[in-house]
Amino acid sequence: MINIYKVSFKNLLRKRTRTVLTIFGIALSAWVLASLLGFNKGYEASLSRDIDNMGFQVLLTAKGCPYEAATLMLKGGTGMRYMSEDVVRQVAAEPEVDGVTPMLMQAIFDPNKGESGGIAAYLGVDPVTFPRMKSFLEFRQGRWFTDPDAMEAVLGYEAAELEQREAGDILLIPEKDIELKVVGVLKRTGTQDDGTIFMPIRTVQTLFNKPGELTGLGIKVRQDADIVAFEEKLYGLPDVQVVSLAQVKQTIMNLVTTARIMVFSIAVIAVLIAMVGVINTILMSVFERYQEIGILKSIGAMPWDIFKLIWIETFILCFLGGLVGTAITFGLSKLTEVLIRNLLPYAPTGSLIQLDARLVIMTLFSIMLIGVISGMYPAWKAARIRPLDAIRSEVA
Amino acid sequence: MNNIAINAENLTKTYSRGIEQIHAVNGVSLAIRAGEFVSVVGPSGSGKTTLINILGCLDNPTSGRLTIDGRGIFGDGRSFSERQLTRIRRELFGYIFQKFYLIPTLTVAENVMLPFTFYRKDGAENNVSRLLDLLGIEKRKNHLPGQLSGGEMQRTAIARALVNDPRILLADEPTGNLDTARSKEIGQVLKELNEQQGITIILVTHNPALAQTAHRTITLHDGNIKV
Numbered sequence: 001m002i003n004i005y006k007v008s009f010k011n012l013l014r015k016r017t018r019t020v021l022t023i024f025g026i027a028l029s030a031w032v033l034a035s036l037l038g039f040n041k042g043y044e045a046s047l048s049r050d051i052d053n054m055g056f057q058v059l060l061t062a063k064g065c066p067y068e069a070a071t072l073m074l075k076g077g078t079g080m081r082y083m084s085e086d087v088v089r090q091v092a093a094e095p096e097v098d099g100v101t102p103m104l105m106q107a108i109f110d111p112n113k114g115e116s117g118g119i120a121a122y123l124g125v126d127p128v129t130f131p132r133m134k135s136f137l138e139f140r141q142g143r144w145f146t147d148p149d150a151m152e153a154v155l156g157y158e159a160a161e162l163e164q165r166e167a168g169d170i171l172l173i174p175e176k177d178i179e180l181k182v183v184g185v186l187k188r189t190g191t192q193d194d195g196t197i198f199m200p201i202r203t204v205q206t207l208f209n210k211p212g213e214l215t216g217l218g219i220k221v222r223q224d225a226d227i228v229a230f231e232e233k234l235y236g237l238p239d240v241q242v243v244s245l246a247q248v249k250q251t252i253m254n255l256v257t258t259a260r261i262m263v264f265s266i267a268v269i270a271v272l273i274a275m276v277g278v279i280n281t282i283l284m285s286v287f288e289r290y291q292e293i294g295i296l297k298s299i300g301a302m303p304w305d306i307f308k309l310i311w312i313e314t315f316i317l318c319f320l321g322g323l324v325g326t327a328i329t330f331g332l333s334k335l336t337e338v339l340i341r342n343l344l345p346y347a348p349t350g351s352l353i354q355l356d357a358r359l360v361i362m363t364l365f366s367i368m369l370i371g372v373i374s375g376m377y378p379a380w381k382a383a384r385i386r387p388l389d390a391i392r393s394e395v396a
Numbered sequence: 397m398n399n400i401a402i403n404a405e406n407l408t409k410t411y412s413r414g415i416e417q418i419h420a421v422n423g424v425s426l427a428i429r430a431g432e433f434v435s436v437v438g439p440s441g442s443g444k445t446t447l448i449n450i451l452g453c454l455d456n457p458t459s460g461r462l463t464i465d466g467r468g469i470f471g472d473g474r475s476f477s478e479r480q481l482t483r484i485r486r487e488l489f490g491y492i493f494q495k496f497y498l499i500p501t502l503t504v505a506e507n508v509m510l511p512f513t514f515y516r517k518d519g520a521e522n523n524v525s526r527l528l529d530l531l532g533i534e535k536r537k538n539h540l541p542g543q544l545s546g547g548e549m550q551r552t553a554i555a556r557a558l559v560n561d562p563r564i565l566l567a568d569e570p571t572g573n574l575d576t577a578r579s580k581e582i583g584q585v586l587k588e589l590n591e592q593q594g595i596t597i598i599l600v601t602h603n604p605a606l607a608q609t610a611h612r613t614i615t616l617h618d619g620n621i622k623v
Contacts, residue, residue: 001521002502002509010501295497298454299556300486300515302479309513386478388454391445391493391568 004305008312015285022281023321026367029274030325032267034363035336035353038329039263042354043347047252050348051245053191055133056101056218058231059243060087082213083240090237091217096225101129103216104201106208110174113162120174122153122197124204133220137193142167142184145200153180154198157188162195171197176207190350263343271366274321275374282314282378293382294390303383310379311372318371322364329363330355400466401430401564401596402451407460407470409446409619420446421457422619428598430465430563433590435599435607438616444600445568447616451598452491452566453484464488465563486515490557490565494572496549498541498556504528504548505537508555517560527555530593531585547578551585558589564596565589571606583609 012019062081085102092100104124111117131137131144140160145152153171155163160182165171171180180199188194205211219234221227227246234242286293293306301309329336333353341347409421420443428434436444449455450462453469453476461471469484470476476484498507508524528534531551533544541549550570557565567586571579583606590597599610607613615622 002506002513004513006506007499007502007510007513010499010506013501291495292497292499295491295493296510296514297478297482298485298491299511300482300560302482302514305514388449391449391454 026321027324029270034329038353046348046350058219060217096230124201154184158194278374298387307383314375322367435610442616443619490562494569
């Protein structure tokens with residue numbers, strides 16, 4: 001038996017190419033919309049996870065640019081500034097402090113890295129306090145170094161892949177011609193730890209001739225402490241920069257808001273283009289069927305029937321476009337992530353776009369809403385066609 | 397029992413073109429009996445289509461009275477909205493036109509059932525296979541209109557017009573798009589429908605041979621019946 005949905009659907013099959021192109025246009029805007037919604041959720045979650053995985057809430061670095069310090073903290077970096085090791089005792093004595101871990105980062109140009117050489121970064125960490133603060137790090141092979149002066153290294157997951165080393169292998173530090181024994185390889189964390197070569201801090205200080213010097217001090221604050229007041233107190237220390245991870249997160253989120261507004265504007269434009277496309281397609285099809293719609297009225301269709309018929313056509317287009325769009329979103333999420341990463345001032349590790357059932361429903365709902373609104377004008381226009389006008393135009 | 401299907405008294409339809417008044421229908425009075433087959437002929441511009449549009453409740457007359465099946469439709473200053481006219485039309489009339497207006501992506505059977513999408517008289521679904529059989533398109537019921545001949549397409553349009561059991565079938569130049577053989581075939585179909593089903597038919601045509609298949613021919617000239 002026939003019904004209005006079947007008639008609407010079959011009407012769309014008359015001009016298949018036009019229908020497919022319109023669905024594709026809607027799908028593209030659904031893709032942009034779903035990716036944006038997924039990005040909103042994913043970015044903040046990834047950034048929070050990155051910061052939580054630091055293991056400490058405050059970082060002290062030698063005085064310098066705060067953004068450089070933030071970069072150092074999140075990505076590792078070169079062009080280091082140094083502070084004295086004395087700061088460790090000073091800070092550890094504060095009542096708000098739960099623990100501290102000193103760090104010394106050094107970088108060397110490795111001619112064998114990549115095609116034309118690259119920077120190899122070594123992070124000197126304290127064998128006692130660092131593992132305690134980063135208790136979530138798990139080993140794929142081996143263990144942490146135990147001796148603070150040991151000529152040993154622990155490799156992050158990607159560093160091990162890149163150097164092609166396993167626990168028990170020897171790792172050569174270029175320029176220094178010094179061999180280290182790899183005692184452990186970490187599991188993948190999705191953070192910057194994956195690309196790091198960890199060494200005992202005293203070994204790094206000795207090998208790179210930086211006795212008593214640090215590039216950073218990670219501070220874990222007690223849960224009941226007033227972190228803001230504590231940070232204020234730290235500002236009193238000479239020649240150090242206080243980097244609050246809460247501030248870093250806020251700074252990055254502020255930078256990202258700009259990018260988010262840009263992406264959101266693109267989504268709005270894409271949705272508007274899709275809306276105009278839908279209105280154009282349906283309106284064109286209404287004008288093409290001017291006489292036929294008039295005849296439908298002569299065989300018993302009320303204005304509301306015609307309105308529904310045309311409205312359902314729009315609805316079907318938007319529903320199919322929404323479905324295809326969400327399928328594209330899932331299928332091309334990696335590509336979308338690369339595109340978005342290129343737009344952002346800083347992108348955390350891990351997945352930037354989080355897709356789930358709720359997001360699919362929200363996207364479909366939004367696209368359907370757009371369909372309902374877009375379909376109103378062509379449907380209203382069609383509902384107003386008078387059979388007499390259609391017949392007169394036939395005679396003409 | 398009242399055996400008059402349509403009774404028109406002094407119907408007029410006047411259009412304004414600038415300051416000029418055009419009397420497309422100019423005081424037409426006629427009576428058509430139930431079960432009668434009437435053809436309306438006349439030169440172009442004689443008001444045939446305007447008259448059939450008023451008789452078929454597609455348009456309001458400027459003045460005059462129209463009674464269908466004893467029910468007063470137009471007259472005494474009454475004028476109907478498009479919605480009210482649609483209600484009257486779907487109860488009483490079936491229409492066929494020069495062009496067939498079949499939906500190309502629906503099968504013959506689906507095109508015939510198309511009016512059910514909007515309105516269905518009780519038991520009308522039983523008419524579908526009967527009409528397909530009666531009009532000789534039963535074997536083509538699953539074909540698309542593009543696979544049919546012109547005659548078969550017009551037969552499908554006739555079945556669509558009759559599927560809701562109308563009292564009166566209005567045919568406006570139904571053979572205008574067909575060759576002589578197909579025109580004759582459609583003329584025969586209309587005659588059989590009238591004789592076997594007792595449907596009242598009003599046929600507007602330019603084709604003298606087709607007009608002769610009717611019981612009676614009304615000739616219009618300048619908006620009035622030529623005696």
